[in-house]
Amino acid sequence: MAKNIKLKTPLTNEDVVKLKAGDSVLITGKIYTARDAAHKRLIDLLTQGKELPFDPEGQVIYYVGPAPAPPGYASGSAGPTTSYRMDPYTPQLLDKGLKGMIGKGLRSQEVVESMKKNKAVYFGAVGGAAALIAKSIKKAEIIAYEDLGTEAIREMEVEDFPAIVIIDSDGNNLYETGPEKYRK
Amino acid sequence: MREIHFDIIRQTVKELFLKANYIIGDDIIVKLKESVQTEESESGKVILEQIIKNNEIAKNERIAACQDTGLAVLFVKLGQEAKVVGGDFNEAINQAVREAYIEGYLRKSVVDDPLFDRKNTNDNTPAIIHLEIVPGDKIHFLVTPKGFGSENMSALKMLKPADGIEGVKEFIVETVKKAGPNPCPPIVVGVGIGGTVEKAALLAKKATLRRVGEHNKDPRYARLEKEVLEKINRLGIGPAGLGGRTTALAVNIEYFPTHIAGLPVVVNICCHAARHAEAEI
Ligand code: SF4
Numbered sequence: 472m473a474k475n476i477k478l479k480t481p482l483t484n485e486d487v488v489k490l491k492a493g494d495s496v497l498i499t500g501k502i503y504t505a506r507d508a509a510h511k512r513l514i515d516l517l518t519q520g521k522e523l524p525f526d527p528e529g530q531v532i533y534y535v536g537p538a539p540a541p542p543g544y545a546s547g548s549a550g551p552t553t554s555y556r557m558d559p560y561t562p563q564l565l566d567k568g569l570k571g572m573i574g575k576g577l578r579s580q581e582v583v584e585s586m587k588k589n590k591a592v593y594f595g596a597v598g599g600a601a602a603l604i605a606k607s608i609k610k611a612e613i614i615a616y617e618d619l620g621t622e623a624i625r626e627m628e629v630e631d632f633p634a635i636v637i638i639d640s641d642g643n644n645l646y647e648t649g650p651e652k653y654r655k
Numbered sequence: 656m657r658e659i660h661f662d663i664i665r666q667t668v669k670e671l672f673l674k675a676n677y678i679i680g681d682d683i684i685v686k687l688k689e690s691v692q693t694e695e696s697e698s699g700k701v702i703l704e705q706i707i708k709n710n711e712i713a714k715n716e717r718i719a720a721c722q723d724t725g726l727a728v729l730f731v732k733l734g735q736e737a738k739v740v741g742g743d744f745n746e747a748i749n750q751a752v753r754e755a756y757i758e759g760y761l762r763k764s765v766v767d768d769p770l771f772d773r774k775n776t777n778d779n780t781p782a783i784i785h786l787e788i789v790p791g792d793k794i795h796f797l798v799t800p801k802g803f804g805s806e807n808m809s810a811l812k813m814l815k816p817a818d819g820i821e822g823v824k825e826f827i828v829e830t831v832k833k834a835g836p837n838p839c840p841p842i843v844v845g846v847g848i849g850g851t852v853e854k855a856a857l858l859a860k861k862a863t864l865r866r867v868g869e870h871n872k873d874p875r876y877a878r879l880e881k882e883v884l885e886k887i888n889r890l891g892i893g894p895a896g897l898g899g900r901t902t903a904l905a906v907n908i909e910y911f912p913t914h915i916a917g918l919p920v921v922v923n924i925c926c927h928a929a930r931h932a933e934a935e936i
Contacts, residue, residue, distance in 0.1 A: 493698075508773075538722045538762040547760055548719040553804045553837050575804070575895070576837035597702050597895050598804060598839035599928045601722040603709040620775050621762050633705075635698070635897065646836055649898025653696060653891035 477631075481529030482570040484590050490636045492643035496594065497631040502531045502573070504625040506552055509616055510560040517563055524615035524624055528568035531594075535573075536621035537611070538601070546608040546627070550601030551575040554593070558582050565589040573634055577646060587642045594634035595645075607632040657734075657792035659936060661742035664794070667936050668729070668751035671798045673759045675932040676724050677717045679710040682867040683843075683904065683929050690841065690894075690901040699899030703841075706894070706927055721928040724761040725800035727752045727782040730861065734791035745784060753778040764803070785857065797933040799864055805838035805926040809859070811852065814918040820879070823848060823920055828886050830922040831903065836896020839926035843867065844887065844906045847921045849913035859923035862907040864931045871908055880906045904929075 472493035478486060480500030490496070503525055505513065516523055534554050538547030554574030561572070562585035570591050575598040586593065596604060610628035617623050637645045684707065691703045713720035729748060739747075756763055756779035765780065766773040789795075810830045814822045827846055834842075845865075847858025870877035884906040893899020904927065913919060 495698075536722065536762060536764075538719045538724060539760045541718060541760040544718070547762070548713070548722040550722050552723070553807070555837070575839065577835055595836075595895065595897070597705050597709075598836075599721045599926055600702075600705045600709040602713040602716070602718050602720055603705055605718075606712070620777065621764070637897075645898075646896055649696075649698075650835075650891035650893060650896070651898070653893055653898050653900060655889040655891070 480531050482531065483529065487570055487590050487592050487640050490592050490639055492636050492639045492645040492648065494636040496634050496636065498531065498594075498634060499630050499632070500628070502533050502627050502629055502632070504533050504535050504537070504627060506534055506536050506622045507556050508619050508622045509624050510557050512616060514560045514563055517567070523567075525626070527564050529570050531571035531573060532564070532569060533573040533627065537605070537625070540611070544605065546605050546611045548601035549605045549608060550599055551596040554578055561585065565591050578638060583638060583642050583644070586638060586640060590640045592636060592640055593638040595637040596632075596634050604632070656736055656738040658738050658740045659794060660740055661747045663936055664739065664744065664747040665751045665754070667934050668748050668796055668798065669755045671796055671932040671934055672727060672752060672755035672761075672800060675798055675930040676719050676759065676761050676800055678714045679720050679928065679930065680866070683927065684710060686867045686904045687841070687927070690904070694894070694899050694901050696893055696897070696899035698897050699894040699901060702894035702897065703901065719761055720930065721802060721926075722762055723764060723802035723804065724756065724779070725802045725930070726765060727779055728785075728799045728801050728860070729782055730785045730787070730797040732787050732789045732795040734793045735788050736792035737794055748782050748784060749780045752780050752782045793935050795933065795935045797864060797931060799931040802926060802928060805842060805924040808834035808838040809921070809923045811856065811919070811921045813852075814920055816916070816918050818918060822918070824879070824883055824886065826920055827883050827906070827922050828890070831887050831892070831924070832890055834924060835892055838924045839928065840892055840896055841894055841901045841904045841927050843925040843929045844883075844903050845923040845925060846906065846908040847923070848908060848910040849919060850911040852919060854911055855919040855921040856923070858909040858911055859921040862909045863923055863925040863929065865907040867905040867929075876908050876910060880908050
Protein backbone atom coordinates (compact mmCIF):
# COMPACT_ATOMS: atom_id res chain seq x y z
CA MET A 472 0.00 0.00 0.00
CA ALA A 473 1.54 3.24 -1.15
CA LYS A 474 1.45 6.27 1.13
CA ASN A 475 0.58 9.88 0.36
CA ILE A 476 0.37 9.62 -3.42
CA LYS A 477 -0.08 13.12 -4.82
CA LEU A 478 -2.99 13.33 -7.22
CA LYS A 479 -4.03 16.25 -9.37
CA THR A 480 -7.55 16.60 -10.73
CA PRO A 481 -8.93 16.09 -13.35
CA LEU A 482 -7.89 12.44 -13.32
CA THR A 483 -6.95 10.40 -16.38
CA ASN A 484 -7.37 6.65 -16.89
CA GLU A 485 -3.60 6.27 -16.30
CA ASP A 486 -3.90 8.03 -12.92
CA VAL A 487 -6.79 5.82 -11.94
CA VAL A 488 -5.47 2.38 -12.87
CA LYS A 489 -2.29 2.97 -10.84
CA LEU A 490 -4.28 3.41 -7.63
CA LYS A 491 -4.79 0.34 -5.48
CA ALA A 492 -7.18 -0.25 -2.59
CA GLY A 493 -5.40 0.80 0.62
CA ASP A 494 -3.23 3.53 -0.94
CA SER A 495 -3.42 6.87 0.80
CA VAL A 496 -3.61 9.93 -1.44
CA LEU A 497 -3.46 13.71 -1.22
CA ILE A 498 -5.76 15.31 -3.78
CA THR A 499 -5.11 18.77 -5.22
CA GLY A 500 -7.21 20.71 -7.72
CA LYS A 501 -10.91 21.18 -8.37
CA ILE A 502 -13.52 18.77 -7.02
CA TYR A 503 -17.33 19.01 -7.08
CA THR A 504 -19.73 18.46 -4.21
CA ALA A 505 -23.06 16.69 -4.57
CA ARG A 506 -25.39 14.76 -2.29
CA ASP A 507 -28.80 13.10 -2.62
CA ALA A 508 -30.89 16.00 -3.91
CA ALA A 509 -28.24 17.28 -6.35
CA HIS A 510 -27.70 13.78 -7.74
CA LYS A 511 -31.41 13.44 -8.38
CA ARG A 512 -31.36 16.68 -10.39
CA LEU A 513 -28.26 15.69 -12.35
CA ILE A 514 -29.85 12.40 -13.37
CA ASP A 515 -33.11 14.15 -14.32
CA LEU A 516 -31.06 16.38 -16.66
CA LEU A 517 -29.31 13.37 -18.19
CA THR A 518 -32.65 11.62 -18.74
CA GLN A 519 -33.95 14.70 -20.53
CA GLY A 520 -30.76 14.84 -22.62
CA LYS A 521 -29.82 18.23 -21.17
CA GLU A 522 -26.40 19.56 -20.26
CA LEU A 523 -25.07 19.18 -16.69
CA PRO A 524 -23.86 22.17 -14.64
CA PHE A 525 -20.33 20.73 -14.94
CA ASP A 526 -18.77 18.19 -17.28
CA PRO A 527 -18.11 15.00 -15.26
CA GLU A 528 -15.31 13.89 -17.64
CA GLY A 529 -12.22 13.15 -15.49
CA GLN A 530 -13.73 14.82 -12.42
CA VAL A 531 -14.11 13.84 -8.81
CA ILE A 532 -17.37 14.23 -6.87
CA TYR A 533 -17.23 14.69 -3.10
CA TYR A 534 -20.32 13.51 -1.22
CA VAL A 535 -20.60 16.27 1.32
CA GLY A 536 -22.97 18.87 2.70
CA PRO A 537 -20.64 21.34 4.41
CA ALA A 538 -21.47 23.41 7.45
CA PRO A 539 -21.67 27.16 6.65
CA ALA A 540 -18.29 28.90 6.48
CA PRO A 541 -17.58 31.15 9.47
CA PRO A 542 -16.02 34.53 8.57
CA GLY A 543 -12.43 34.02 7.37
CA TYR A 544 -12.94 30.39 6.37
CA ALA A 545 -13.19 29.12 2.76
CA SER A 546 -15.50 26.36 3.95
CA GLY A 547 -17.18 25.24 7.14
CA SER A 548 -16.57 21.74 8.48
CA ALA A 549 -16.85 19.33 5.57
CA GLY A 550 -16.54 15.60 6.18
CA PRO A 551 -17.95 12.92 3.88
CA THR A 552 -21.54 11.69 4.00
CA THR A 553 -22.55 8.04 3.61
CA SER A 554 -22.23 7.09 -0.05
CA TYR A 555 -24.77 4.31 -0.56
CA ARG A 556 -27.58 6.84 -0.91
CA MET A 557 -25.97 7.99 -4.17
CA ASP A 558 -25.63 4.43 -5.55
CA PRO A 559 -28.78 4.47 -7.71
CA TYR A 560 -27.43 7.52 -9.61
CA THR A 561 -23.73 6.75 -9.78
CA PRO A 562 -23.41 4.37 -12.78
CA GLN A 563 -24.92 6.99 -15.12
CA LEU A 564 -22.35 9.57 -14.02
CA LEU A 565 -19.53 7.05 -14.40
CA ASP A 566 -20.76 6.40 -17.95
CA LYS A 567 -20.31 10.14 -18.52
CA GLY A 568 -16.65 9.96 -17.58
CA LEU A 569 -16.67 10.61 -13.82
CA LYS A 570 -13.35 9.24 -12.53
CA GLY A 571 -13.53 9.54 -8.78
CA MET A 572 -15.87 9.75 -5.83
CA ILE A 573 -15.06 10.68 -2.24
CA GLY A 574 -17.38 9.50 0.52
CA LYS A 575 -17.68 7.03 3.33
CA GLY A 576 -19.27 3.62 3.63
CA LEU A 577 -20.28 0.74 1.42
CA ARG A 578 -21.22 0.84 -2.30
CA SER A 579 -23.56 -1.42 -4.25
CA GLN A 580 -22.39 -4.16 -6.59
CA GLU A 581 -23.77 -2.17 -9.56
CA VAL A 582 -21.53 0.76 -8.68
CA VAL A 583 -18.46 -1.47 -8.34
CA GLU A 584 -19.19 -3.14 -11.71
CA SER A 585 -19.61 0.25 -13.37
CA MET A 586 -16.35 1.47 -11.79
CA LYS A 587 -14.52 -1.52 -13.27
CA LYS A 588 -16.08 -0.99 -16.67
CA ASN A 589 -15.43 2.76 -16.74
CA LYS A 590 -12.12 2.77 -14.82
CA ALA A 591 -12.98 4.83 -11.79
CA VAL A 592 -11.97 4.89 -8.16
CA TYR A 593 -13.81 5.32 -4.84
CA PHE A 594 -11.95 7.24 -2.16
CA GLY A 595 -12.83 7.29 1.51
CA ALA A 596 -12.33 10.31 3.71
CA VAL A 597 -12.56 9.91 7.47
CA GLY A 598 -16.15 10.46 8.50
CA GLY A 599 -16.41 12.98 11.29
CA ALA A 600 -12.94 14.48 10.67
CA ALA A 601 -14.82 17.43 9.21
CA ALA A 602 -12.98 20.34 10.83
CA LEU A 603 -9.63 18.81 9.87
CA ILE A 604 -10.66 18.15 6.26
CA ALA A 605 -11.96 21.72 5.91
CA LYS A 606 -8.35 22.90 6.34
CA SER A 607 -7.50 21.47 2.90
CA ILE A 608 -10.34 23.37 1.19
CA LYS A 609 -8.98 26.63 -0.17
CA LYS A 610 -12.01 27.87 -2.06
CA ALA A 611 -15.65 26.85 -2.39
CA GLU A 612 -18.16 28.34 -4.75
CA ILE A 613 -21.75 27.33 -5.43
CA ILE A 614 -22.16 26.60 -9.16
CA ALA A 615 -25.68 25.13 -9.18
CA TYR A 616 -28.84 24.57 -7.15
CA GLU A 617 -28.32 27.30 -4.59
CA ASP A 618 -31.88 26.61 -3.37
CA LEU A 619 -30.68 23.28 -1.98
CA GLY A 620 -28.63 25.04 0.69
CA THR A 621 -25.98 22.70 2.04
CA GLU A 622 -26.84 20.27 -0.78
CA ALA A 623 -26.04 22.77 -3.56
CA ILE A 624 -23.28 21.81 -6.02
CA ARG A 625 -20.02 23.52 -5.08
CA GLU A 626 -16.80 23.72 -6.99
CA MET A 627 -14.04 23.35 -4.42
CA GLU A 628 -10.34 24.04 -4.78
CA VAL A 629 -8.52 21.61 -2.53
CA GLU A 630 -4.90 21.23 -1.59
CA ASP A 631 -3.59 17.91 -0.28
CA PHE A 632 -7.05 16.67 0.60
CA PRO A 633 -6.40 13.46 2.62
CA ALA A 634 -8.19 10.33 1.37
CA ILE A 635 -7.74 6.59 1.10
CA VAL A 636 -8.44 4.38 -1.93
CA ILE A 637 -11.30 2.14 -0.78
CA ILE A 638 -12.38 0.52 -4.06
CA ASP A 639 -9.94 0.55 -6.97
CA SER A 640 -10.69 0.20 -10.68
CA ASP A 641 -10.19 -3.57 -10.47
CA GLY A 642 -12.92 -3.79 -7.86
CA ASN A 643 -10.64 -4.53 -4.88
CA ASN A 644 -12.42 -3.32 -1.76
CA LEU A 645 -10.63 -2.23 1.40
CA TYR A 646 -13.89 -2.48 3.38
CA GLU A 647 -13.73 -6.23 2.72
CA THR A 648 -10.01 -6.93 2.95
CA GLY A 649 -9.25 -4.54 5.86
CA PRO A 650 -11.70 -5.88 8.47
CA GLU A 651 -11.01 -9.49 7.43
CA LYS A 652 -7.49 -9.21 8.82
CA TYR A 653 -8.74 -8.26 12.26
CA ARG A 654 -11.81 -10.48 12.51
CA LYS A 655 -11.46 -13.06 15.28
CA MET B 656 -43.73 28.12 42.45
CA ARG B 657 -40.32 29.26 41.20
CA GLU B 658 -40.58 31.33 38.05
CA ILE B 659 -38.18 30.64 35.18
CA HIS B 660 -38.20 33.07 32.32
CA PHE B 661 -38.45 32.22 28.59
CA ASP B 662 -35.19 34.10 27.93
CA ILE B 663 -33.17 32.09 30.43
CA ILE B 664 -34.38 28.87 28.84
CA ARG B 665 -33.60 30.18 25.37
CA GLN B 666 -30.11 31.35 26.36
CA THR B 667 -29.27 28.12 28.21
CA VAL B 668 -30.40 25.82 25.42
CA LYS B 669 -28.66 27.90 22.76
CA GLU B 670 -25.35 27.69 24.60
CA LEU B 671 -25.75 23.97 25.10
CA PHE B 672 -26.20 23.33 21.37
CA LEU B 673 -23.17 25.47 20.52
CA LYS B 674 -21.06 23.73 23.12
CA ALA B 675 -22.20 20.26 22.08
CA ASN B 676 -21.38 20.88 18.42
CA TYR B 677 -17.96 22.42 19.04
CA ILE B 678 -16.65 20.39 21.95
CA ILE B 679 -16.52 16.60 22.05
CA GLY B 680 -16.72 15.31 25.64
CA ASP B 681 -13.50 14.52 27.51
CA ASP B 682 -14.75 10.97 28.17
CA ILE B 683 -14.68 10.32 24.41
CA ILE B 684 -11.29 12.03 23.98
CA VAL B 685 -9.73 9.96 26.78
CA LYS B 686 -11.12 6.75 25.29
CA LEU B 687 -9.89 7.69 21.78
CA LYS B 688 -6.40 8.33 23.15
CA GLU B 689 -6.41 4.99 24.96
CA SER B 690 -7.52 3.33 21.74
CA VAL B 691 -4.53 4.73 19.82
CA GLN B 692 -2.38 2.68 22.21
CA THR B 693 -4.40 -0.53 21.92
CA GLU B 694 -5.27 -0.41 18.20
CA GLU B 695 -3.36 -3.06 16.24
CA SER B 696 -3.95 -1.65 12.76
CA GLU B 697 -1.50 1.02 11.62
CA SER B 698 -4.07 2.82 9.46
CA GLY B 699 -6.51 2.50 12.36
CA LYS B 700 -4.07 4.39 14.62
CA VAL B 701 -3.64 7.11 11.99
CA ILE B 702 -7.41 7.55 11.70
CA LEU B 703 -7.89 7.74 15.47
CA GLU B 704 -5.19 10.40 15.62
CA GLN B 705 -6.94 12.34 12.85
CA ILE B 706 -10.17 12.24 14.85
CA ILE B 707 -8.39 13.47 18.00
CA LYS B 708 -6.76 16.28 16.02
CA ASN B 709 -10.10 17.14 14.43
CA ASN B 710 -11.72 17.47 17.85
CA GLU B 711 -8.92 19.76 19.05
CA ILE B 712 -9.33 22.02 16.01
CA ALA B 713 -13.09 22.18 16.51
CA LYS B 714 -12.75 23.04 20.19
CA ASN B 715 -10.00 25.64 19.77
CA GLU B 716 -11.54 27.39 16.77
CA ARG B 717 -15.14 26.94 17.90
CA ILE B 718 -16.28 25.30 14.67
CA ALA B 719 -18.48 22.24 14.16
CA ALA B 720 -16.61 19.01 15.00
CA CYS B 721 -18.65 17.29 12.29
CA GLN B 722 -20.47 18.98 9.43
CA ASP B 723 -23.58 16.93 10.18
CA THR B 724 -24.71 18.97 13.14
CA GLY B 725 -27.76 16.79 13.30
CA LEU B 726 -31.32 16.97 14.45
CA ALA B 727 -31.68 18.87 17.72
CA VAL B 728 -32.80 16.37 20.37
CA LEU B 729 -33.45 17.31 24.00
CA PHE B 730 -34.25 15.43 27.17
CA VAL B 731 -35.85 17.86 29.57
CA LYS B 732 -36.61 17.25 33.23
CA LEU B 733 -39.10 19.86 34.35
CA GLY B 734 -39.46 20.32 38.11
CA GLN B 735 -43.14 20.30 39.07
CA GLU B 736 -42.61 23.42 41.16
CA ALA B 737 -41.06 25.42 38.33
CA LYS B 738 -43.26 27.76 36.36
CA VAL B 739 -42.28 28.95 32.90
CA VAL B 740 -43.06 32.62 32.38
CA GLY B 741 -42.61 35.10 29.55
CA GLY B 742 -43.61 32.86 26.68
CA ASP B 743 -44.18 29.37 25.27
CA PHE B 744 -41.76 26.78 26.62
CA ASN B 745 -41.47 24.88 23.31
CA GLU B 746 -40.93 28.10 21.42
CA ALA B 747 -38.10 29.05 23.81
CA ILE B 748 -36.36 25.82 22.82
CA ASN B 749 -37.01 26.20 19.09
CA GLN B 750 -35.85 29.79 19.21
CA ALA B 751 -32.67 28.60 20.95
CA VAL B 752 -32.03 26.02 18.24
CA ARG B 753 -32.69 28.56 15.51
CA GLU B 754 -30.21 31.04 17.00
CA ALA B 755 -27.54 28.45 17.74
CA TYR B 756 -27.65 26.95 14.24
CA ILE B 757 -27.76 30.27 12.40
CA GLU B 758 -25.35 32.32 14.52
CA GLY B 759 -23.05 29.38 15.24
CA TYR B 760 -22.47 28.42 11.57
CA LEU B 761 -24.00 25.00 12.11
CA ARG B 762 -25.56 23.05 9.26
CA LYS B 763 -29.32 23.09 8.82
CA SER B 764 -30.32 19.51 8.20
CA VAL B 765 -34.08 19.39 8.80
CA VAL B 766 -36.69 18.87 6.07
CA ASP B 767 -40.25 19.94 6.84
CA ASP B 768 -42.03 16.89 5.45
CA PRO B 769 -40.28 13.52 5.41
CA LEU B 770 -42.04 12.12 2.36
CA PHE B 771 -43.44 14.64 -0.10
CA ASP B 772 -41.75 18.04 -0.16
CA ARG B 773 -38.56 17.41 1.84
CA LYS B 774 -38.01 21.16 1.94
CA ASN B 775 -35.29 22.43 4.27
CA THR B 776 -36.69 24.46 7.18
CA ASN B 777 -33.43 26.48 7.01
CA ASP B 778 -33.09 26.95 10.76
CA ASN B 779 -32.79 23.34 11.95
CA THR B 780 -36.13 23.46 13.76
CA PRO B 781 -38.28 21.84 14.98
CA ALA B 782 -36.36 20.36 17.88
CA ILE B 783 -37.33 16.94 19.18
CA ILE B 784 -38.25 17.42 22.83
CA HIS B 785 -38.67 14.62 25.36
CA LEU B 786 -40.20 15.95 28.55
CA GLU B 787 -40.35 14.39 31.98
CA ILE B 788 -41.96 15.96 35.04
CA VAL B 789 -39.88 15.49 38.18
CA PRO B 790 -39.99 16.75 41.80
CA GLY B 791 -38.29 20.07 42.56
CA ASP B 792 -38.27 23.57 41.09
CA LYS B 793 -35.47 23.33 38.52
CA ILE B 794 -35.27 22.49 34.84
CA HIS B 795 -32.56 20.12 33.61
CA PHE B 796 -31.61 20.04 29.92
CA LEU B 797 -29.64 17.29 28.22
CA VAL B 798 -29.19 18.13 24.54
CA THR B 799 -27.75 16.08 21.71
CA PRO B 800 -27.31 17.04 18.06
CA LYS B 801 -27.89 13.69 16.31
CA GLY B 802 -26.19 12.96 12.99
CA PHE B 803 -27.89 10.60 10.59
CA GLY B 804 -24.97 8.53 9.28
CA SER B 805 -25.23 6.62 12.52
CA GLU B 806 -28.96 7.14 13.20
CA ASN B 807 -29.74 5.40 9.87
CA MET B 808 -27.87 2.29 11.04
CA SER B 809 -30.06 1.83 14.12
CA ALA B 810 -32.53 -1.05 14.43
CA LEU B 811 -35.52 -2.36 16.34
CA LYS B 812 -36.46 -5.96 17.00
CA MET B 813 -39.37 -7.39 18.93
CA LEU B 814 -37.66 -10.51 20.29
CA LYS B 815 -39.51 -13.40 21.89
CA PRO B 816 -38.92 -13.83 25.63
CA ALA B 817 -37.48 -17.23 24.72
CA ASP B 818 -34.77 -15.57 22.61
CA GLY B 819 -33.30 -14.44 25.94
CA ILE B 820 -29.83 -13.09 26.60
CA GLU B 821 -28.31 -14.84 23.58
CA GLY B 822 -30.95 -13.35 21.29
CA VAL B 823 -30.21 -9.86 22.58
CA LYS B 824 -26.44 -10.24 22.18
CA GLU B 825 -26.81 -11.58 18.68
CA PHE B 826 -29.13 -8.76 17.59
CA ILE B 827 -26.79 -6.03 18.89
CA VAL B 828 -23.69 -7.53 17.28
CA GLU B 829 -25.53 -8.21 14.00
CA THR B 830 -26.73 -4.60 13.84
CA VAL B 831 -23.20 -3.25 14.28
CA LYS B 832 -21.81 -5.74 11.77
CA LYS B 833 -24.36 -4.79 9.14
CA ALA B 834 -23.62 -1.08 9.70
CA GLY B 835 -19.93 -1.68 8.92
CA PRO B 836 -18.18 1.58 8.01
CA ASN B 837 -21.36 3.65 7.54
CA PRO B 838 -21.89 5.08 11.06
CA CYS B 839 -18.31 6.45 11.35
CA PRO B 840 -16.72 3.96 13.73
CA PRO B 841 -15.53 3.96 16.46
CA ILE B 842 -19.13 4.16 17.66
CA VAL B 843 -21.07 4.32 20.91
CA VAL B 844 -23.79 1.69 20.95
CA GLY B 845 -26.96 2.58 22.86
CA VAL B 846 -29.32 -0.28 23.67
CA GLY B 847 -32.82 -0.09 25.12
CA ILE B 848 -34.39 -3.32 26.36
CA GLY B 849 -37.99 -3.70 27.52
CA GLY B 850 -40.99 -1.38 27.77
CA THR B 851 -42.85 -0.87 24.51
CA VAL B 852 -41.59 0.01 21.03
CA GLU B 853 -41.21 3.73 21.80
CA LYS B 854 -39.97 3.21 25.36
CA ALA B 855 -37.17 0.93 24.15
CA ALA B 856 -36.22 3.50 21.50
CA LEU B 857 -36.06 6.30 24.06
CA LEU B 858 -33.97 4.17 26.41
CA ALA B 859 -31.57 3.38 23.57
CA LYS B 860 -31.18 7.05 22.68
CA LYS B 861 -30.58 7.94 26.33
CA ALA B 862 -28.06 5.12 26.59
CA THR B 863 -25.95 6.71 23.83
CA LEU B 864 -25.64 9.78 26.06
CA ARG B 865 -24.13 8.01 29.05
CA ARG B 866 -20.49 8.90 29.71
CA VAL B 867 -18.10 6.40 28.15
CA GLY B 868 -16.57 4.25 30.86
CA GLU B 869 -19.66 4.24 33.11
CA HIS B 870 -21.71 1.07 33.33
CA ASN B 871 -25.27 0.09 34.17
CA LYS B 872 -25.78 -0.06 37.94
CA ASP B 873 -27.20 -3.56 37.70
CA PRO B 874 -24.12 -5.82 37.62
CA ARG B 875 -25.82 -8.28 35.26
CA TYR B 876 -26.39 -5.58 32.67
CA ALA B 877 -22.92 -4.15 33.28
CA ARG B 878 -21.43 -7.57 32.50
CA LEU B 879 -23.57 -7.82 29.39
CA GLU B 880 -22.29 -4.42 28.24
CA LYS B 881 -18.67 -5.52 28.60
CA GLU B 882 -19.25 -8.85 26.91
CA VAL B 883 -21.05 -7.34 23.90
CA LEU B 884 -18.37 -4.64 23.56
CA GLU B 885 -15.73 -7.34 23.34
CA LYS B 886 -17.68 -9.24 20.72
CA ILE B 887 -18.13 -6.07 18.67
CA ASN B 888 -14.44 -5.24 18.83
CA ARG B 889 -13.66 -8.71 17.50
CA LEU B 890 -15.65 -7.98 14.30
CA GLY B 891 -12.58 -6.28 12.84
CA ILE B 892 -14.45 -3.27 11.42
CA GLY B 893 -12.08 -0.79 13.08
CA PRO B 894 -11.70 2.99 12.80
CA ALA B 895 -13.55 4.32 9.74
CA GLY B 896 -14.34 0.68 8.88
CA LEU B 897 -10.93 0.07 7.32
CA GLY B 898 -10.03 -2.77 9.65
CA GLY B 899 -8.87 -2.83 13.25
CA ARG B 900 -9.81 -3.47 16.85
CA THR B 901 -11.50 -0.20 17.77
CA THR B 902 -15.03 -0.55 16.39
CA ALA B 903 -16.97 0.61 19.45
CA LEU B 904 -15.91 2.79 22.37
CA ALA B 905 -18.77 1.64 24.56
CA VAL B 906 -21.94 -0.42 24.73
CA ASN B 907 -24.48 1.21 27.05
CA ILE B 908 -27.63 -0.68 27.96
CA GLU B 909 -30.74 0.70 29.67
CA TYR B 910 -33.73 -1.45 30.59
CA PHE B 911 -37.35 -1.09 31.72
CA PRO B 912 -40.08 -3.52 32.83
CA THR B 913 -42.00 -4.99 29.92
CA HIS B 914 -45.01 -7.14 29.01
CA ILE B 915 -45.16 -10.86 29.89
CA ALA B 916 -45.24 -11.64 26.17
CA GLY B 917 -42.44 -9.39 24.96
CA LEU B 918 -38.75 -8.54 24.77
CA PRO B 919 -38.36 -5.34 22.70
CA VAL B 920 -34.80 -4.32 21.85
CA VAL B 921 -33.66 -1.14 20.13
CA VAL B 922 -30.07 -0.51 19.07
CA ASN B 923 -29.34 3.17 18.53
CA ILE B 924 -25.91 3.85 17.10
CA CYS B 925 -23.97 7.03 17.75
CA CYS B 926 -20.76 7.87 15.91
CA HIS B 927 -17.48 8.95 17.51
CA ALA B 928 -18.84 12.50 17.22
CA ALA B 929 -20.87 11.65 20.31
CA ARG B 930 -22.10 15.14 21.09
CA HIS B 931 -24.08 16.11 24.14
CA ALA B 932 -24.18 18.79 26.78
CA GLU B 933 -26.27 19.39 29.88
CA ALA B 934 -27.21 22.14 32.31
CA GLU B 935 -29.65 22.81 35.12
CA ILE B 936 -31.39 26.09 35.74
S1 SF4 C 1 -22.15 9.63 11.44
FE1 SF4 C 1 -21.48 11.13 12.97
S2 SF4 C 1 -19.31 11.51 12.56
FE2 SF4 C 1 -20.20 10.50 10.77
S3 SF4 C 1 -20.78 12.16 9.39
FE3 SF4 C 1 -22.60 11.66 10.61
S4 SF4 C 1 -22.54 12.98 12.42
FE4 SF4 C 1 -20.52 13.04 11.47
